[in-house]
Amino acid sequence: MSDLPRSAAVGEPRLVRWTLIALALGFLALFLIVPLVAVFAEALRKGVAVYLAALREPDAVSAVRLTLLAAAVAVPLNLVFGLAAAWAIAKFQFRGRSLLLTLIDLPFAVSPVIAGMIFILLFGAQGWLGPWLQARDIQVVFAVPGIVLATTFVTFPFVARELIPLMVEQGPEEEEAAIVLGATGWQTFRRVTLPNIRWGLLYGVILCTARAIGEFGAVSVVSGHIRGETNTLPLHIEILYNEYHFAAAFAVASLLTLLALVTLAAKSLLEHRRREPMPAVEPAIEAA
Amino acid sequence: MSIEARGLSKRFGGFVALDDVNLVVPSGELVALLGPSGGGKTTLLRIIAGLETPDAGSILFHGEDATERLVRDRQVGFVFQHYALFRHMSVFENVAFGLRVRPRRVRPPEQEIRERVMELLTLVQLDFLADRFPSQLSGGQRQRVALARALAVRPKVLLLDEPFGALDARVRKELRRWLRRLHDEVHVTSVFVTHDQEEAMEVADRVVIINEGRIEQEGTPQQVYEAPATPFVYGFLGDVNLFHGRLHRGRMSIGGAELELPEFAEAVDQSALAYVRTHEIEVAPAPNGHLAIEAVIRHLRFHASSVLLELDRVADGQVMEAEIPRARFDELGLVKGQRVYLSPRSFRVFPTGKPPRTE
Numbered sequence: 328m329s330d331l332p333r334s335a336a337v338g339e340p341r342l343v344r345w346t347l348i349a350l351a352l353g354f355l356a357l358f359l360i361v362p363l364v365a366v367f368a369e370a371l372r373k374g375v376a377v378y379l380a381a382l383r384e385p386d387a388v389s390a391v392r393l394t395l396l397a398a399a400v401a402v403p404l405n406l407v408f409g410l411a412a413a414w415a416i417a418k419f420q421f422r423g424r425s426l427l428l429t430l431i432d433l434p435f436a437v438s439p440v441i442a443g444m445i446f447i448l449l450f451g452a453q454g455w456l457g458p459w460l461q462a463r464d465i466q467v468v469f470a471v472p473g474i475v476l477a478t479t480f481v482t483f484p485f486v487a488r489e490l491i492p493l494m495v496e497q498g499p500e501e502e503e504a505a506i507v508l509g510a511t512g513w514q515t516f517r518r519v520t521l522p523n524i525r526w527g528l529l530y531g532v533i534l535c536t537a538r539a540i541g542e543f544g545a546v547s548v549v550s551g552h553i554r555g556e557t558n559t560l561p562l563h564i565e566i567l568y569n570e571y572h573f574a575a576a577f578a579v580a581s582l583l584t585l586l587a588l589v590t591l592a593a594k595s596l597l598e599h600r601r602r603e604p605m606p607a608v609e610p611a612i613e614a615a
Numbered sequence: 616m617s618i619e620a621r622g623l624s625k626r627f628g629g630f631v632a633l634d635d636v637n638l639v640v641p642s643g644e645l646v647a648l649l650g651p652s653g654g655g656k657t658t659l660l661r662i663i664a665g666l667e668t669p670d671a672g673s674i675l676f677h678g679e680d681a682t683e684r685l686v687r688d689r690q691v692g693f694v695f696q697h698y699a700l701f702r703h704m705s706v707f708e709n710v711a712f713g714l715r716v717r718p719r720r721v722r723p724p725e726q727e728i729r730e731r732v733m734e735l736l737t738l739v740q741l742d743f744l745a746d747r748f749p750s751q752l753s754g755g756q757r758q759r760v761a762l763a764r765a766l767a768v769r770p771k772v773l774l775l776d777e778p779f780g781a782l783d784a785r786v787r788k789e790l791r792r793w794l795r796r797l798h799d800e801v802h803v804t805s806v807f808v809t810h811d812q813e814e815a816m817e818v819a820d821r822v823v824i825i826n827e828g829r830i831e832q833e834g835t836p837q838q839v840y841e842a843p844a845t846p847f848v849y850g851f852l853g854d855v856n857l858f859h860g861r862l863h864r865g866r867m868s869i870g871g872a873e874l875e876l877p878e879f880a881e882a883v884d885q886s887a888l889a890y891v892r893t894h895e896i897e898v899a900p901a902p903n904g905h906l907a908i909e910a911v912i913r914h915l916r917f918h919a920s921s922v923l924l925e926l927d928r929v930a931d932g933q934v935m936e937a938e939i940p941r942a943r944f945d946e947l948g949l950v951k952g953q954r955v956y957l958s959p960r961s962f963r964v965f966p967t968g969k970p971p972r973t974e
Contacts, residue, residue, distance in 0.1 A: 348829055500699035503666055506686045507693040508713035518716070522703040 330384070369577035381567075381575035382582065389555045391582070393474065397546075398539040400555050401479040405535055409486025410528070416487075417494030418502060428491075429463035442480050443548025447475055466614065469551030474559060477545040482538045489531030493524055500571045530597050537590040541583060616677045616771040616804055617642045618663060623672035625658055625828075632658040633669070634828040640821075642677075645798045645805045647819035649812060651851070655828040656808040657696075660774050663806065664693050676771065689772075692765030692803075696777040698757045700749040706760050707745040710735055711767035735763040738797070755786040763796075766801065775807035779814065791818050812852050816840065824848050846965045849890040856896075856935050858889040862966055870908040871930030876964055887966045891959040896937040898924065899956045900947060907956040910935060915951060924949070926957070 338344065363512050371378055380385060412431060416424055434442065450467035460467060467473045501523065505515040521528075543561040550557045552566065560583055567576035620639040621810075625633040632655045640646050648656040657834050657960050661667040663674055665686035673682040681689060696805040710732045714723055723731070736742040739759040749757055758778060765773060778794070779787040798805055809815050815822045816836040823833040824847075832844040843849040849859065858869035865880035866873055869889050879887075899907070910926035913934075926935045937957060939947075949955065958964075 353885070500695050500697065501701055503715070504693065504695060504699040504764075505690075507664060507666070507691060507711065508716065508764070509687045510716040511687070514716045519701055585658070589949070 331572055343561060363584065366577055366581050369573060370581040372557075372577075374573040377574050378578045378581075381572075381578035384575070386555045386558065387563060387575075387579055390558045390560050390579070393471065393557070394540055394559040394561075396471070397475050397478040398408055400475045401482050401539045402532060402535050404479055405482055405486050406528075406532055408483070409488075409531060409535075412487045413490035413494050413524075414516075417497075418499045431484050431487050434481050435488075439477075439481055439542065439544030440548055441460055443477055443545040446477055446480075446549050450476075468549050469553065469557060471557065473549035474546050475559060477549045477582035478539050478542055481542050481545050482535045485535035485538060486528065489527050489534065490524055493527040494520075497523055526600055530594065533590055533593050533597070537587060540586055617675075618772060618804060618806065619675040620659065620663070621673050621675065623659065623662060623669045623674070625655075625662065625669050631828045633662070635829055636672070636825075636828070638823060638830065638833070640804060640806055642804050643802050644820045645795070645807070646821045646823060646915050647815035647816065648806060648808045648823050648825055648960045649815040649851075650810065650825035650831075652810055656810075656825050656908065657776055659825070660806060660808050663772070664691050664774050665689050683957075690770050692768065692770030692773045694758070694761045694765050694773070694775040694778050696780055698749070698761040700757055700760055700764070702749050703831055704748075705745065706736070706741065706747050706749070707732055709749070709760055710767050712764065729802070731767060732763075735767055738764045738766075738800075744931055753786075754782045755790060758782065758790060759793075762797070765926075766803075770789070770803060773803045773805040775805065776962065777808055777810070779811075780809070787814070804911055824851065826851075843890075846967075849963055849965075852862070854936060854938070856891045856892040856893060856937075858891070860887055860889060861885065862887040862964070864885045867964060870910075870933065870935070871913065871940070872906050872908045872958070874906065874959075874962065874964070879966070881915045881965065882966065885966050887964050889962050889964045891962045893923070893936045894921070894938040895960045895962075896939075897939055897958045897960055898939050898943075898949070899958070900949075900953070902956045905956070906958045908935070908958070910955060910957055912949060912951055912955060914927065917951070922949075924955075926955070 339347075412427065416428060421584070444494060447468055449456055450460060450473065451457050452461065452468075454468075467476065479534075501519050502515050503517045506512075510518065541561060542559075543565075546559055547562055547565075550559065550562055552562060553564070558566065560579060564576050564579050564583070568577065618638075620636055620638040623633050623636040634655075636655075636659060638659075648659060650656050658667060662669050665681075665684065669682070673680055675681060676684075676689070697806055701712065704712070711728050714728045714731065717723075733742055733745070736745055739762055741756060741759055741763070743754065744756065744760075748910065749760070762775075762778075775794075779790050782790065791814055794807075807818070819836060821833060822836050822839050824831040824839060828849050832839050832848045834842075839848060840852055843852060849855060860867045860869050862876065862879050862882040862885045864882065865876050865878075867876055867879075868874075868886060869887060873890065879885075901928075902909075909929040911929065913927050914925040915922060916925070918938075921938050921940050925935045926937065926938070927933070928935055935957065
């Protein structure tokens with residue numbers, strides 16, 4: 328887009344142009360860059376020693392561990408599910424296809440708090456399955472399984488949502504070609520479908536991971552806030568903040584922020600790769 | 616290997632794509648499925664390939680029922696309209712795909728795969744592009760890669776869906792001739808779908824004309840062109856003038872001229888259609904004989920070796936077209952607005968209304 332030839336005939340007057348640019352940049356600085364800088368500034372205000380101590384504290388370490396565990400379970404699950412759902416929706420026509428599409432969006436539409444409440448309602452002591460679980464001494468809510476469940480639910484749509492438009496656009500023709508040439512279903516998936524969607528898939532996984540790590544609402548409801556046991560990173564930050572340990576809160580927050588920045592960097596790197604999926608020597612002759 | 620379709624029917628929701636289609640493609644022939652878009656040609660091709668299942672009827676390969684056979688066991692080569700090349704693989708890997716996915720015990724060794732792929736790429740004259748990716752090729756080159764890929768597995772049947780549809784006119788012409796030559800070399804039973812009558816006529820041994828899910832006519836290009844079986848075929852092949860009129864006791868009036876039709880001597884006041892091809896019309900500056908349609912030249916279109924006249928009939932104001940050779944046009948010295956007399960050299964009449972009454 329930046330290559331468009333610019334001429335006075337199609338452009339706005341200079342004053343308008345600069346005002347608009349200044350407005351956009353000002354907005355960006357105020358709402359994105361200043362808060363970002365503030366997080367790190369606050370975190371380091373009492374010195375590096377305090378910063379590191381806050382990160383090394385056992386409760387913080389346990390929160391990091393739990394957060395990573397939840398992501399480590401939720402992301403692979405949603406990867407498999409997202410792939411299967413996108414494959415089905417994009418390559419086949421079947422009864423209930425649009426219903427499935429709508430259901431995938433449900434976690435986006437429902438407030439995370441309500442998602443958490445649903446799990447309490449289902450698995451809590453007074454919930455539908457509560458007595459049955461209690462009889463078998465299985466703790467779901469206010470324990471690690473509940474947090475994993477809530478995280479999985481909230482991050483459910485990311486991979487599928489990323490893949491469906493991509494696979495719909497690519498259509499079923501390459502797969503049909505592979506099958507006619509004698510490939511089995513698995514060979515077709517491995518050699519044709521997967522390579523075509525790998526960047527989109529990775530992108531979906533990155534977004535899914537980012538959300539799994541940062542999820543607050545749903546996890547907050549099912550967690551029970553047991554320090555060192557059922558606190559994830561975002562919950563830990565909230566507790567520290569509420570107890571006026573500002574430096575520590577921001578130190579842990581900076582950890583999450585760093586994760587977010589890494590995710591963003593990986594995402595833009597991927598977007599860059601996706602634009603040139605093949606080692607193009609000459610410009611493509613037809614637009615894909 | 617011969618292909619036979621028996622009583623094939625297929626519906627998509629309320630849309631009838633195929634309606635009791637019967638067809639035999641003899642071994643080694645190159646057959647064109649010709650018809651307007653949405654007529655069911657592609658559906659028929661996809662059912663033969665196994666990419667679509669018929670609601671009724673069966674497909675026989677070499678006399679054996681193959682209706683339930685898995686796509687990958689049918690040994691067909693399929694060339695898709697938009698090529699469907701594997702975009703992340705090089706040209707070489709695209710062609711090698713069918714050999715590489717074979718089960719280990721029947722997979723040829725790497726050396727043999729290499730030789731086979733290069734042999735095919737030489738056949739389609741693209742061996743110098745083996746390392747390129749599909750996005751770096753032109754449309755015509757992609758189409759030839761798609762053909763090489765389909766031929767790599769030595770299919771018993773080659774199916775092509777609008778193989779030249781997405782190419783520009785010049786490349787299309789070149790590839791058509793090339794496909795014909797290729798078929799004469801490889802001799803695999805081939806079926807291709809097209810909506811371009813010129814393409815079907817030029818390339819195929821036999822032409823099957825399909826419309827609204829039914830076969831209208833099949834035969835050699837010459838047969839279907841010279842003896843169209845139905846009004847649809849007449850209208851679809853070549854440029855024609857259509858006259859609506861009434862048949863009565865062996866006579867039909869078209870545009871102010873009377874046709875003598877002894878074969879319809881028993882018809883009584885029956886509605887009918889008469890077809891006259893544009894180049895089968897004699898144009899004269901003065902009436903010559905009883906069968907002459909009076910018309911005024913409205914527009915002239917100059918082609919390479921002929922001139923197309925657009926005319927208004929004097930009798931009813933309807934538009935007609937006549938195509939005459941350049942030499943004849945110069946000889947007559949025709950100009951726009953001139954009054955001329957048209958006499959069809961040949962015509963075909965199809966009664967449309969109630970059948971002729973027998974007395």
